[in-house]
Amino acid sequence: MMTDIAIRTIDLTKRFDDLIAVDHLNFEVYKGEIFGFIGANGAGKTTTIRILTTLLAPTEGSAEINEHDIKKAPQKVRDNIVLVQQNPYALDWFLNVEQNISTFVRFYNYSMPKRHVKDITKQIMLDFDIYELRKKKVITLSGGTQRRIMVARAFACSRPIIFLDEPTIGLDAYVKQLTWNYIKRKSHDEGSTIFLTSHDLNEIEQLCDRVAIIDHGRIIMIDKPSNIVSLTGEKIVTISYEGNINVNQLIHDKKAIFISNKDNKITLGTDDVDHLISEISCLQKYGLKILSIQNSSPTLEDIFIKLVKEGKNIE
Ligand SMILES: Nc1ncnc2c1ncn2[C@@H]1O[C@H](COP(=O)(O)OP(=O)(O)OP(=O)(O)O)[C@@H](O)[C@H]1O
Numbered sequence: 001m002m003t004d005i006a007i008r009t010i011d012l013t014k015r016f017d018d019l020i021a022v023d024h025l026n027f028e029v030y031k032g033e034i035f036g037f038i039g040a041n042g043a044g045k046t047t048t049i050r051i052l053t054t055l056l057a058p059t060e061g062s063a064e065i066n067e068h069d070i071k072k073a074p075q076k077v078r079d080n081i082v083l084v085q086q087n088p089y090a091l092d093w094f095l096n097v098e099q100n101i102s103t104f105v106r107f108y109n110y111s112m113p114k115r116h117v118k119d120i121t122k123q124i125m126l127d128f129d130i131y132e133l134r135k136k137k138v139i140t141l142s143g144g145t146q147r148r149i150m151v152a153r154a155f156a157c158s159r160p161i162i163f164l165d166e167p168t169i170g171l172d173a174y175v176k177q178l179t180w181n182y183i184k185r186k187s188h189d190e191g192s193t194i195f196l197t198s199h200d201l202n203e204i205e206q207l208c209d210r211v212a213i214i215d216h217g218r219i220i221m222i223d224k225p226s227n228i229v230s231l232t233g234e235k236i237v238t239i240s241y242e243g244n245i246n247v248n249q250l251i252h253d254k255k256a257i258f259i260s261n262k263d264n265k266i267t268l269g270t271d272d273v274d275h276l277i278s279e280i281s282c283l284q285k286y287g288l289k290i291l292s293i294q295n296s297s298p299t300l301e302d303i304f305i306k307l308v309k310e311g312k313n314i315e
């Protein structure tokens with residue numbers, strides 16, 4: 001029976017000696033979904049991806065990719081996926097751009113006629129604006145261009161599930177936009193499932209249907225980006241001021257969380273805006289000049305920073 005689940009993990013766990021990098025993960029990703037997987041450095045994102053793509057064995061638990069068990073049917077799993085790794089050394093640096101893409105496409109589609117591989121390679125180079133560079137050896141290209149080739153060649157392989165581990169790191173705004181459009185196209189037009197990690201939370205908010213937040217190997221939240229932002233009940237308060245502001249005094253009563261303080265603007269998170277504004281107003285007695293106070297809904301990035309700062313688990 002066909003299901004609508006592309007990725008399922010069951011108590012998936014990975015230990016490296018004493019460290020539990022991935023700790024009993026249980027989640028499902030639906031077919032055709034763009035699924036964001038976010039967390040601080042070292043939270044366990046790449047380790048999870050390496051297990052799901054059969055590069056690393058789990059210590060405990062299991063996972064299924066289009067219903068194929070990663071341990072019992074690894075080749076079936078590989079037939080369903082393509083991966084853009086976080087690490088850039090996956091390219092062959094002494095082949096040119098065209099050869100890097102065409103060998104990758106041929107590797108993933110071993111029975112495809114050569115002519116067809118050539119056409120696909122040409123089209124993806126045009127789509128990602130690297131056709132002019134096709135005869136250049138990869139070693140001679142900039143880091144961002146190498147990244148662009150890694151992303152482009154993965155999209156050139158027709159696989160139902162695409163794992164992207166920080167695909168847009170180091171890409172300029174134009175290429176980022178190209179990549180975002182391609183991700184949307186793959187998901188919405190072709191029904192591909194996208195599993196995406198990124199530290200650009202604006203990107204995650206823009207692209208993803210659902211997001212999981214992982215912290216110390218455990219999922220602490222999983223929902224639509226808009227729900228994560230509104231469920232926490234947080235508001236963001238931005239205060240423009242002149243003079244010196246005592247941040248500790250502002251957050252002393254723990255009704256506010258410090259987010260940032262730059263260019264004479266301090267940003268705090270709070271679930272009690274009225275209380276915070278009255279506290280801030282009191283500071284004027286001590287010589288602080290407040291120019292404006294604005295409150296707004298937080299972005300996913302604001303919530304993420306707050307969760308990481310608090311080290312708080314919300315389940
Ligand atoms: N092969 C390994 N041996 C020992 N520890 C490892 C190994 N691979 C990863 N780790 C550890 O597991 C934890 C999770 O690492 P992982 O690479 O999954 O993090 P990440 O969420 O991808 O982080 P980043 O955002 O920096 O890419 C880290 O503490 C890391 O040091």
Ligand SMILES: [Mg+2]
Nearest residue numbers: 045046047086
């Ligand atoms: Mg990583």
